[in-house]
């Protein structure tokens with residue numbers, strides 16, 4: 637279906653790009669994206685996708701807005717402390733772009749509900765901060781054949797890559813981070829190690845770019861490439877990552 641006059645006006649600054657155009661914008665409008673986590677990475681991802689006109693967003697988060705979130709989670713506001721992040725995110729999206737549809741679920745993405753929550757989407761963006769949820773999202777995406785955009789950030793550093801099931805060049809999360817018995821309490825996290833909002837904006841911005849490229853089929857997504865960001869030097873390092881044929885999730889292991 638063609639874009640309306642209102643859509644042509646709202647998205648004019650990206651429609652003019654030949655990489656996207658009306659055909660790409662129509663794909664964005666038809667897309668259903670699941671954003672796991674409305675925190676540091678989720679904030680720029682949610683703002684970026686809503687602004688760009690991705691037609692349906694599902695936001696999953698079980699947390700409430702805390703004052704310590706606000707150095708980086710810019711979709712939430714000081715007057716919304718103790719409100720569920722999903723409610724705050726919903727209100728932000730409605731204000732930014734009333735033309736897209738939004739579903740918010742204040743639940744924890746776990747082994748019991750993961751399949752049902754992820755089904756019916758075209759893409760999952762992992763904006764969580766715990767390994768258990770990340771591995772679960774990875775397994776579900778592999779099962780459903782759904783692309784997964786992985787991002788992580790701690791202190792001033794971050795990393796990002798995209799996993800696309802059935803693409804022979806694409807590993808999955810377990811291929812490149814095989815260890816599953818992590819001591820979760822010992823892993824550095826935002827609370828004990830710190831986190832800069834500038835870094836979550838960089839990684840969340842790149843996750844948004846990956847989503848737009850994969851949905852509208854332009855540019856070169858980070859498939860088989862893990863991009864590391866050093867926020868102190870403001871430098872990037874790219875590592876080639878390959879599928880592991882013995883991977884228990886996506887291979888024959």
Ligand SMILES: [Zn+2]
Pocket residue numbers: 807808809810811812879880883884885886887
């Ligand atoms: Zn794998």
